[in-house]
Amino acid sequence: MSTRATDLADVVPELVVALVARLRNGGVPVSTSEALDAVAALRHVDLARRSHMRSVLRATLVKDLSHEVLFRRSFEAIFPRLSRATEPGAATAGGPAAVSDGGEDGDGWRDSVVRALREGEEDALEESLGATIDRFRGDEDDGRSAGHHTQRMLRRMDVPELYRRYLEQEREESAGLNSSTDAAEARVALDQLGRRLEDMLAGRLREGGGVTNQQLEDVQDRPLLKAGADELVAMRMTIRPLARRLAAKLGVQRRRGGRGLDMRRTMRASMGFGGVPAKPVLRRRRPSKPDLVVLCDVSGSTAQFAPFTLTLLHAVHEEFRRVRSFVFIDGVVEITEILENSPGVLDPHHLLAKRGLVVHDGRSDYARALTAFLVRWGDVVTARTTVIIAGDARSHDREAATSIVAELERRSRRLYWLNPEPKSEWDRLDSRASEYATHCTDAFEVSTIRQLTAAVTRIV
Amino acid sequence: MVELFTSVEQAKEALATTGYLVDEELATVVFLGAALGKPLLLEGPAGTGKTELAKAVAAATGARLVRLQCYEGLDEARALYEWNYRKQLLRIQTAHVDLGAGDHGGSGAWDEMHDDIFSEEFLLERPLLAALRSTEPVILLIDETDKADVEVEGLLLEILSDFQVTVPELGTITATQRPYVVLTSNATRELSEALKRRCLHAHVSYPEPARERAIVRSRLPQVSEELAEQVVKAVRAMRALDLRKPPSVAETIDWAGAVVALGHERLSDAIVARTLGVVLKNEQDKAKAREQLRLPELVSDG
Numbered sequence: 001m002s003t004r005a006t007d008l009a010d011v012v013p014e015l016v017v018a019l020v021a022r023l024r025n026g027g028v029p030v031s032t033s034e035a036l037d038a039v040a041a042l043r044h045v046d047l048a049r050r051s052h053m054r055s056v057l058r059a060t061l062v063k064d065l066s067h068e069v070l071f072r073r074s075f076e077a078i079f080p081r082l083s084r085a086t087e088p089g090a091a092t093a094g095g096p097a098a099v100s101d102g103g104e105d106g107d108g109w110r111d112s113v114v115r116a117l118r119e120g121e122e123d124a125l126e127e128s129l130g131a132t133i134d135r136f137r138g139d140e141d142d143g144r145s146a147g148h149h150t151q152r153m154l155r156r157m158d159v160p161e162l163y164r165r166y167l168e169q170e171r172e173e174s175a176g177l178n179s180s181t182d183a184a185e186a187r188v189a190l191d192q193l194g195r196r197l198e199d200m201l202a203g204r205l206r207e208g209g210g211v212t213n214q215q216l217e218d219v220q221d222r223p224l225l226k227a228g229a230d231e232l233v234a235m236r237m238t239i240r241p242l243a244r245r246l247a248a249k250l251g252v253q254r255r256r257g258g259r260g261l262d263m264r265r266t267m268r269a270s271m272g273f274g275g276v277p278a279k280p281v282l283r284r285r286r287p288s289k290p291d292l293v294v295l296c297d298v299s300g301s302t303a304q305f306a307p308f309t310l311t312l313l314h315a316v317h318e319e320f321r322r323v324r325s326f327v328f329i330d331g332v333v334e335i336t337e338i339l340e341n342s343p344g345v346l347d348p349h350h351l352l353a354k355r356g357l358v359v360h361d362g363r364s365d366y367a368r369a370l371t372a373f374l375v376r377w378g379d380v381v382t383a384r385t386t387v388i389i390a391g392d393a394r395s396h397d398r399e400a401a402t403s404i405v406a407e408l409e410r411r412s413r414r415l416y417w418l419n420p421e422p423k424s425e426w427d428r429l430d431s432r433a434s435e436y437a438t439h440c441t442d443a444f445e446v447s448t449i450r451q452l453t454a455a456v457t458r459i460v
Numbered sequence: 461m462v463e464l465f466t467s468v469e470q471a472k473e474a475l476a477t478t479g480y481l482v483d484e485e486l487a488t489v490v491f492l493g494a495a496l497g498k499p500l501l502l503e504g505p506a507g508t509g510k511t512e513l514a515k516a517v518a519a520a521t522g523a524r525l526v527r528l529q530c531y532e533g534l535d536e537a538r539a540l541y542e543w544n545y546r547k548q549l550l551r552i553q554t555a556h557v558d559l560g561a562g563d564h565g566g567s568g569a570w571d572e573m574h575d576d577i578f579s580e581e582f583l584l585e586r587p588l589l590a591a592l593r594s595t596e597p598v599i600l601l602i603d604e605t606d607k608a609d610v611e612v613e614g615l616l617l618e619i620l621s622d623f624q625v626t627v628p629e630l631g632t633i634t635a636t637q638r639p640y641v642v643l644t645s646n647a648t649r650e651l652s653e654a655l656k657r658r659c660l661h662a663h664v665s666y667p668e669p670a671r672e673r674a675i676v677r678s679r680l681p682q683v684s685e686e687l688a689e690q691v692v693k694a695v696r697a698m699r700a701l702d703l704r705k706p707p708s709v710a711e712t713i714d715w716a717g718a719v720v721a722l723g724h725e726r727l728s729d730a731i732v733a734r735t736l737g738v739v740l741k742n743e744q745d746k747a748k749a750r751e752q753l754r755l756p757e758l759v760s761d762g
Contacts, residue, residue, distance in 0.1 A: 031657055037496065041660075044495040045468060045488065052468060055488035063656035065503065065647070065663050118669070185693060188700045248648040 008047045013039050015078055019057065022074040028067045034060055050079065066238065072199040109135060110157075114165045117189045129197060132157060150198040163190055223422070223447045235449060239308055242453060243315030249457075290386045290413055292320040295373065297391025298357070299329045299364035305420040308449065309390045312456050314339050319460045324380060328369035331359040334377070364391065366401035374404065381411045388459065390418040390446075393426075393433040400432055405439045416459055417443040418452070464494040464521045464597070464640060479678050480509070480516030481671055489662040490517065499620050499641035501605075501656060504664035506646050507708020513664070514601040514642040523597035523640065528587035530608035536615060541627060542584045548577045578629035588619055591639040598639040605655075606645040613652050616643075620658050666699060667709065675709060676716050683716045690727040691716045694753075695739060701752055703745040711739045 016038050020030045038060040045052045054075055062071045109132050116125035136156045166186045265281040273279075294313050296306040310325055317323045324336045333356045360368070374381075381387060387408055395401075409415045419426065419433055423445045426433035437443035444455035465471035471494070472487040482490065490513070493500040502510040518525035528539055555573055585593070591600040602616065619625055623635040643659060645651060667675060669692055676688045683691075691712060699706040707715075718738045724731050733750070740746045 029653065034657060037498070037660075041492050041496055044492060051484055052488055055485040056492060058485075059489045059492060059660040059662055063501070063659070063661040068663070185697055185700070188696070245648060245650070 012042050012047070016042070016057070019074055019078045020061065022078065023061060023067070023070065026067075026070045026074070028062065028064075028070060030061050053079065069195075069199065076200055110162060110165060113157075113193070114162060117166065117193060125193075125196060126200070129193075129200060133197075133200060149201045150194060153197055153201065154194060159190060162193070163187075166190070235308070238449060239311055242449065243312050246312065246453060246456065247315045290320060290384050291380075291382070292317075292323045293380055293385055293387045293412075294323065294325045295332070295370070295387065295389045295391075296325065296327045297329070297364050297366075297389075298327045299362070302364075302390075302392050302420055305446075306390065308452060309418060309446075310335075310339060312452060313388070316456060316460055320386070321384075324377075326373060326377070327354075327357065328364070328373065329357050329362060330365035330368050331356045332369045332373045332376075333357050363396045364394065365398050366391070366393070366395065367399045367404060370401050370404040370408070374407065378411075381408065383411075383413055385412045386414045386416070386459070387412045388416045388418060389436075389440075390420070392421050393417070393419060393431055393436050395430045395432055397430055400435065402432070402435055402439065405436050409439045409441070414441040414459075415439070416441055416455075418446045418455055419443060420447055421445070422447045464517070464523070465491045467491065474520040475513075475516050476678075478516045478519040479675075480512060480520075481667070481675050481678065482513070483667065483671060486513070486662055486664065489660055492660055493642075494640060496660070497638050499643060499659045501643045501645065501651070501659035501661045502664050503645045503647050503661070505666070505706065507706075507710060508664045508666055509709050510644040510664050511601065511603055514599055514603075514644070517640065517642070518599040521597065521599070521640075523599045524594060525599045525601060526587050526591040526594070526639070527601045527603060530602065530604045530606075530612065532607055532609065534608045534612055538586055539588050539612060539615065540586050540625060541589045542586065543578070544582045544584050548582050551577050551582070580630075583627075583630070588615075589625065589633070591641075592619070592623065592625060592633060592635045594639065595636055597637065600639040600641045602641065602643045604646065605643045605651060606647060606649045610652070613655050617652075617654055617658070620655075666696075666706075669693070669696060672696075672709065672712060676713055679713050680717050680720065682720055684725055687719060687725060687727060688716060691719065694727065694732065697753055698739065698749050701748060703740070703748060704742050705740070705745060707739040715739045 016035055020035045020038075023030050038057055041056045041060050042053065045056055047053060057075065058068075058071055062068065109128065112128040113125070113132060116128050133153065136153055163186055166189060167183065260283040262281045262283040266277050266279070269279045269281055270277040292313065294310065296309060298306045306327065314323060314325070324334065325339055326332050326334050333354045335354070359372075389405075389408075405415070417433075417437055417440045421431070421433070425431065426445075427435075433443070442458070444451070444458070446452040446455050465474060468484070468488050468491045471491040472482055472484070475482050475487070475490070489500060492498070502513065504510060514527075515525060517523070552573065555569075587600070591598050605613070605616075620641060623638050624632055626632045666672070672692045672695075673685075673688045676683055676692065677685070695707045695712045695715070715735065715738045718735050719727060719731060722731070722735070736746055736749065740749055
């Protein structure tokens with residue numbers, strides 16, 4: 001936006017409209033009245049202060065924390081930093097870092113980044129990161145995602161070195177406190193750095209060529225199986241509050257109970273009011289509380305997906321009389337206790353060390369694992385049990401588990417299948433998704449967190 | 461709307477005088493709430509000072525604070541207004557006695573009585589109505605909005621957009637001046653889009669280190685700079701641990717206070733172990749913090 005240098009007040013409505021369009025593209029429901037609010041609100045603040053503008057626009061346009069990332073990125077795109085837009089080179093030439101050209105790897109920028117991080121000052125951090133980006137800029141228009149660029153940028157910035165410096169500054173200022181405290185804080189700070197950097201880079205990326213869609217997508221809609229390490233972190237952060245909200249929602253539904261007037265109890269309640277039925281009493285539904293058995297495939301292909309399923313299902317454990325969780329590859333082990341003792345999302349690698357999980361060659365074998373389950377824990381599945389199997393239903397050209405799935409269905413009250421692969425890939429190659437699904441009460445495609453939440457809601 | 465604040469900076473300073481330190485982002489939203497006359501919706505984890513903010517705004521501007529605490533089952537009668545049923549009954553009964561003594565009766569007396577028992581005198585004001593009818597500047601705090609049922613949200617919509625309410629027997633009551641409305645939510649439930657649309661939204665998270673240190677020092681002047689820094693650092697490390705109940709800002713302040721009360725000026729591992737209960741109130745959380753932050757067991761201490 002080259003208009004930035006001209007009188008800003010005149011173009012505010014246009015900029016707001018552009019921002020709103022971008023947000024809507026990304027799926028944020030911004031209403032016209034909110035856009036009007038934003039323009040009205042901008043009249044009250046100093047437009048020269050970028051951070052004020054951002055606060056105003058965020059407060060008026062974005063009402064949901066999950067849209068925060070998209071907002072920050074859109075804002076970066078529509079309102080680029082002033083120093084870059086008007087006087088290119090000023091940021092780089094002025095900074096102490098830019099003078100040195102890589103050879104001695106000037107210290108200035110690193111220290112300024114670390115200092116800004118330590119003090120948690122948004123503007124300062126942005127300033128120093130902006131300078132750093134200019135310094136290390138590669139070709140940002142090669143069609144890769146912001147996540148990719150961020151990783152590359154972080155590598156160039158030499159994160160371990162930043163980490164070391166962060167700790168160093170820390171020590172200088174306060175001698176002797178528990179060093180683990182410092183380390184924990186440094187980790188958090190550097191995570192923040194990564195996220196901030198990604199936002200800024202995403203804002204600079206050119207639109208088009210699929211890049212937009214990718215960067216605008218909500219974490220909840222990204223395919224779980226294809227998520228990169230950085231995306232997984234973001235997903236892990238979303239799943240906790242999501243699980244809590246889901247539990248609260250289901251709890252309310254349960255307490256509300258059914259419809260209809262309970263005549264007898266209404267009459268009795270009316271006695272206190274001289275026979276006037278002032279307090280109608282509604283009939284209460286007595287919900288059945290089934291047992292829940294979760295069987296999760298944690299073999300290589302689906303390992304990323306399993307922890308999310310388990311976390312979400314455990315969050316809603318109040319809806320069930322008892323939840324028991326198992327993971328399998330070609331062997332099967334119970335992990336109920338691990339889940340109960342550790343809040344937060346499980347680390348799949350942690351699980352793989354469990355004995356008994358891998359009996360054969362470490363590729364999932366549904367027939368063998370499910371048979372083992374029935375032999376050892378068969379009595380867990382009764383007519384009161386809801387069984388959920390989560391896995392990609394790929395046989396790896398081994399014996400199909402169809403008859404065992406059928407057996408599970410016969411024994412249990414309900415049987416659900418959660419498949420992390422998109423429906424279009426079901427039945428391709430060695431997948432037996434549909435075959436198994438015919439023996440289930442229902443089978444769901446759960447390739448994203450949103451679908452997973454929806455499926456869990458349906459099941460409960 | 462009365463002018464509560466004149467600028468973002470002024471809002472920030474005014475809040476600071478009450479001991480509530482805000483960052484620029486929150487200050488902007490607080491100021492805008494006053495400038496645009498729009499309700500503020502504050503969301504964020506428990507213990508980040510959302511309710512405190514409303515109180516601070518009230519203290520800073522000298523306005524009266526009216527608080528509506530939401531809970532499951534909150535209804536119109538508790539939120540808006542209610543007729544004082546017992547008093548009305550009493551009035552009718554005394555009228556009966558009077559009538560029995562006198563000689564006249566009939567429809568005239570009934571009309572009179574009807575007008576009488578549905579008058580001001582028998583109206584029980586609840587927070588929402590109180591805020592609307594107040595003649596002095598008022599801060600209306602609607603706390604934990606997410607706990608209330610969806611029906612209450614509908615009621616709020618009407619009030620927050622028009623600032624008026626209709627009582628059938630009395631007619632429409634319009635706010636003499638718009639109250640400054642603050643809604644808080646812990647996001648255990650999504651609030652409706654319609655409600656969010658009418659509000660300015662702010663996500664209140666834990667303050668950054670410098671600000672949290674300043675908060676501790678402004679609340680407890682006896683805490684040294686060094687101790688404040690150590691406490692804040694430790695608390696932040698705990699928040700990063702994925703605990704069931706991460707320490708709130710109030711708990712940070714309590715902790716610093718506790719350490720000082722025990723006569724210490726620095727936070728050593730032993731003191732942390734002894735006072736851990738001030739910040740973490742869940743056994744599992746404590747165990748986790750001890751393990752991951754490598755704090756010594758209490759037993760080894762004495």
